[in-house]
Amino acid sequence: MQRLFSRPEFGPLVLLIVELVVFQSINSQFLSVLNISNTLAFSVELGLVALGMTLLMTSGEFDLSVGSVFGLSPVIMWSLFNSGALPLEAAFVAGLLIAALIGFVNGWFVIRLKIPSFLVTLGMLLIARGTALFITDGFPQRTWDASGQWLAEVLVGDFYVGPFRIYMSLFWFILAAVILGYVLTQTKFGNWVQASGGNPGAAQARGVNVGRTKIILFVLSAVLSAFAGIISSIRTSAANPNSGTGYELEVIAMVVIGGTALTGGRGTIIGTVIGIFILRIMRNGIVMVGVPGLAYNIFIGAIILGMMALHSGLERRHQSGN
Amino acid sequence: MLSKLRLLIYGMVLAMVLPLAAQAKTFYWISHGSPADPVWTYFLQGAEMWAKSTGQTVKTSFHNGDVPAQQEALRAAIAAKADGIVTTSPDPGSLVDIVKEAKQAGIPLINFNTPDPSAHFQAYVGTDLVVVGKGWAQYLVDHNFVKKGDFVWMPVEVPGASYGVEETKGIKEVFDPLGITYEVTETTLDQAEIITRMSDYLNANKAKIKAIIGLGDLATGSIKRVFDQVGVKAGEIPVVGWGNSLDTTSEVTEGYVNAAQWQDPQATSYLALTLAMMATDGVPPAFNITTGALYEKDTADVYAKVMSAK
Secondary structure, three states, rough: OHHHHEEEEEEHHHHHHHHHHHHHHHHOOOOOHHHHHHHHHHHHHHHHHHHHHHHHHOOOOOOOOOHHHHHHHHHHHHHHHHHOOOOHHHHHHHHHHHHHHHHHHHHHHHHOOOOOOOHHHHHHHHHHHHHHHHHOOOOOOOOOOOOOHHHHHHHHOEEEEOOEEEEEHHHHEEEEEEHHHHHHHHHHHHHHHHHHHHHHHHHOOOOOOOOHHHHHHHHHHHHHHHHHHHHHHHHHOOOOOOOOOHHHHHHHHHHHHHOOOOOOOOOOOOHHHHHHHHHHHHHHHHHHHOOOOHHHHHHHHHHHHHHHHHHHHHHHHHOOOO | OOHHHHHHHHHHHHHHHHHHHHHEEEEEEEEEEOOOHHHHHHHHHHHHHHHHHOOOEEEEEEEEOOOHHHHHHHHHHHHHOOOEEEOOOOOOOOOOHHHHHHHHHOOOEEEEEOOOHOOOOOEEEEEHHHHHHHHHHHHHHOOOOOOOEEEEEEOOOOOOOOOHHHHHHHHHHHHHHHEEEEEEOOOOHHHHHHHHHHHHHHHHOOOOOOEEOOOOOHHHHHHHHHHHHHHOOOOOOOOEEEOHHHHHHHHHHHHOEEEEOOHHHHHHHHHHHHHHHHHHHHOOOOOEEOOOOOEEEHHHHHHHHHOOOO
């Protein structure tokens, strides 16, 4: 039990449980099968982006371009497919490759030109968003031709377990969380990631290739964003050039609430998974308990502040050993 | 010999081009909308079609609801001695001074899409949003979809934006005297977030919602996906709203949306620019042009074809 209390994920877990209990006690439909099923559909798409961001933030960097890559890659994929230029599978690979290139350019600017990642990825955010708008003329790309395509079924097909509707994206999210959790905590690369964020100078002196590690993480962050965007475009039947607007801040909030240090050096995939559900369940719960429609943002803001205060209190208590 | 021939060709090309250049006028099409909003792409398309058909130059810009940026663009067009300007109103009263400045400079300034009578534009082309809202509410009442004591849900992308506010005014005129209650909720402009928020709200309030009015195009165009996610069948809850997207025309055809409002986006831009050109030729427009129509299943295909003709 003492081990559980001392884990960094303990605070966020308490917050999540409190949230579940409060919302369920106000509306008994909150934990209904339909509501859980609906909540999981979008949470895991944002969650994939948050997983990549966790590793990047652990290494001490940010990526503000994740939201626009989330929008751009599906636009590229569907533009290539709808125009008949490429089959869906090849267009999917092209979408991911463009994202990888964006991640690489981000990393190269940060490492080689020593520009803060905040500024580099802010610039890339505008380039990616502008590119999506330019190549589509602002028109959303049709994605419903995907029905019957095996790739679409594998990425985001849905099936029922009893009354429970499950999207394939949930399995992709679980797979990514397990792999990245293992990489971060059990592998040499995970040590490099944490060392790069904790004390890059010392890490470099001990033979860690900090630059290469960070570039790999920028590529990973962009590719996961693209993957999530493609999944989302198939599920929502729309590849809009403005998809993903503002996701970067929500994703960073998820990662920080989960216990990853904003300054780098310490990260937790389990904490991020909890953080994802804390924020998404909060948005769902606010609606379920019936706050007035136009007061929605007041409640969201107030709850985030309250949760951060509680989180900070739990964190202080955790660090003092009580 | 060769250089003389080249000179002759240049001379001929210049002779052909110069009269055309002298004839072509420059118009500015300035919008408060977003280039990422599918409806605005149709408005833009109308402006581009007009430029192509008439051979005039049209310079277009979007300002994403940023009032100072739009004011700056309008003043830049006046400073550039534009032959004519067509613009939307980002906020009531925000363009009063600019309309005066354009008049002083002798430049015709036509208002389209969002009216602002306080600014005294030369003419307005577009829908009357209060009338549109009233039409939706009246449709639900006339078809016995709602009665006294019923509740109507009205999702909108950006609460407080002028379009939703004006439409709600019209809806209020019909619903308030009849004792029909309603609530406006925010969907945002992001497709995945729209579906999530609308699904959450519908799931929580399904029992009390007797009808839905989509105050914006993205909200109305998401109804099918929201109904499918929450397990509501087509036609189970009556829906009216905007119909300027292919998503909505197919929803109307499939019975998810009962009636949708067509705004004539391409025609609106086309007519606004035509009025501006007419004014530059010395025929000032002293009238407004109202566009738009409420369509049902039987005519949805007409609008789908217009939107598909990219």
